[in-house]
Amino acid sequence: MGTEGTTMYNLLLVDDESSVVETLAVTIPWADIGIGTVHKAFSAKEAIDMMTMHEVDIVITDIHMPVASGLDLVATVQERWKRTKCILLSGHAEFEYAQIGIQNHISGYLLKPVSDEELMVCVQEVVGQIEQESSRNDAYERAMKVLRDHLPRLKGELLHDLLQGKRLSPDKLQEKINLLEVPVTCGDDILMALVRYKEDFTDYNPFEMSLMEFAIGNLATETFESHFQVWQCIDVHDYLVLALIPKRGELPEPRELLVAKLVNQFQLNVQQFLKKRISVLVGQWGVFPDSMTGMYNNLLLVFRRRFGTERDLPVYTMDTSDTVDIHMLNRLYEPPTLMHLMEAGHWEAVEKKLEAALEELELYWAESNEHITEAFFFIFSSFSFIAHKNGKKLSDLIDEDYVKGKELIPSNTVKHLREWVRNVFDKFRVNALQESRTARAGIVMQAQKYMLAHLSQNISLQEISDHLRLHPAYLSRVYKLETGENISEYMTRLKLEKSVQLLTLSTMKIYEISLEIGYQNPNYFNKVFKKHFGLTPQEYRTSKALS
Structure with missing residues (x-):
């Protein structure tokens, strides 16, 4: 495969048998699978010294080595270089080694002697894991930057949703509040106010309107910030909604008087600094989040009753007589x-x-x-x-x-x-x-048709997805849902069924059959075939000839 323009990774080979390390280092086409530099070490200590001096992305280590084993090395790597991936090589097919390796989060476990193809496939898979993790980390950092850049808008959207009655579980709501840094917790007292512009802004374009809303919102924050946290949004009626959350500690005077004073000051500030006139309706106190929708609906009702279409109205504070029980579905x-x-x-x-x-x-x-x-x-x-x-x-x-x-x-x-x-x-x-x-069955049929047509090639899930113009994850999920097996399982079964047909009905040599069904390495084909049927391809052919 081509590697131009792609990231190349560093690999470390570790084995006390120097011939194994030297052979693997020079015979495997490492560059073809994304490996740029291959380091060598002949003991666990040498490996740790090498990793101290050089950046290493993947470690391939034998288990049985004198002084410190490969398992000891893996444990040290995972403790000191958490992002480095480890592959274990062992000449012993003992499950306990695999168990210990899994506990140490190894990325691969291969039995010696290992074929070049097996090793390359394993390393290629690990390179894919590294790229996925790197992509996820990059995506996370980008997402956090976007979140910080759009925090005011996202806070406003959450408030807007709550006013419209959106229901979130307490845990989910608290998680959103924490993520968006909204200074409120469930059960806090909260006061709500509606702000309407007294002037007609029809001549304003959307950008100018956004600037005006931003400026008025900033003045609200500055006016109330000594005693209240301000959470705000623009509602469906283009009113500015202010949710006022008292800061921790007692308010310095009766809160009704303090709010009236600050709201009047807010109105004056808008008129003085922005040369605009606003009407402000202050609601009754409630509890977050249970009272939010009811408080908001009452504010809208009173706005219609008290303000109507008039724009030259002052600040108005609701009293208990204004509160009604709204009979809504x-x-x-x-x-x-x-x-x-x-x-x-x-x-x-x-x-x-x-x-x-x-x-x-x-x-x-x-x-x-x-x-x-x-x-x-x-x-x-x-x-x-x-x-x-x-x-x-x-x-x-x-x-x-x-x-x-x-x-x-x-x-x-x-x-x-x-x-x-x-x-x-x-x-x-x-x-x-x-x-x-019906749609899913059509996707499966198209995928199987493509795989059958390219049986002699070692096609990937990405290639099949590209042909069908679908995302690989979506294709994989749909295929599993419809057939009960993975695409790779189906592809292997298809290849083996074809190989059985050729072994029975043709005189092709084993290596020719291996190439015909897309396995470039006949030894690997033999191993896959025997694992599935319990016989080597030659043994299978002989048994069929005798029967």
Whole structure:
């Protein structure tokens, strides 16, 4: 293979038999498998001295050596050079050695005498591991840089999701909060405010609008930072939402008075420094995260009632009389939406969401025909949307269940709605799974056809994936899911079936058969064949001739 432009790795050969080291160092085409420099050592001590002086990526060591064994060397390497990969060579087929090696995280275990092809394949696999790890480390560093660069936006997106009712488990929420460095923990007191611009910004382009939002957000942080952490986002109505989290310790005066003073100062700061006028609505105190959606919905309601379309209104602070119990079907509308889940084919999540919505109906709105009707319309429209997006009619997918829908609601009870939803959902899921299986079967058929056509070549998963224009990981997963075996297992079986056919029906020599099925090394072919059939190719041919 070509190595121009690729990273070359350093390898260290260790064996107390100098002839073994010298032979391996000069007879293997190391450059072909990504090895640039081959170092040599004849004891564990020499190996450690060599690694102290030179960077080594892969160590190949014999187990049985005087003074310190290869296992001792591996243990030292793993302690001092954690990223270095180790391959063990042993003339003893004893499982205990492999066990000890595995405990020391070895990357390969080969029995002596080892063929050149076996050793090259093993080293090539280890080089692939190193490249994957390096790629993952690089990707991690890039991801962390992107995370730091976009931290304010990502914080805003999390707040936005919580306001819309997105549900996260306490552990998952805390993990996100820690990752994004949001200064809040579950159970903290939190205050929310809505900010609306009093001027019409229709003349602003998106970039200018973003700058204005950024500037107002910065002024909010500066105004409140002496007593509050500020967490902010732009909501779906283009309001600036401020979540104010008290800093640790007691606030210096009654918190209502302190908030009123700071909010007024914030409004003045925006007018003074940005020459813009804003309206600010301050809500009631709540608890993070349980109160978030309710607090936000109450703020929107009061904004509509108190502010309306007027823009020349001052700061307004809600009191308890403004707080209302909002009668909403929360589970249907909270993200991710039903349509998005169905669009992505997350059928288990769709089923859970539907069940949660029906449980909410049963628990709170079982006597409300209006809420049952609302739920039906929402679910019916979601199913219709997905059917139409897939180029089908809902009536064709759900048959007689659609007739009930022509009356706009299947019944006025949650029980009957549940039955209708279950029937329609089951038909949707069966249809989607059938389409998916058909697509997967087609992929498997194309992969097998390509492998059969290139049986005499040592093709890789990457080559097959490139031919099918699929990601290797996806192809591997689909193939295993459909057939129950790996692509490499199928390829080996295909080669061996072909070799049996040639051994039985042709007079080709063993080495010719080996080349015909893609094994360049006849000895390796013999070993694979015997492992599978219990006989060498010649023994198999002889047994068939006698039978």
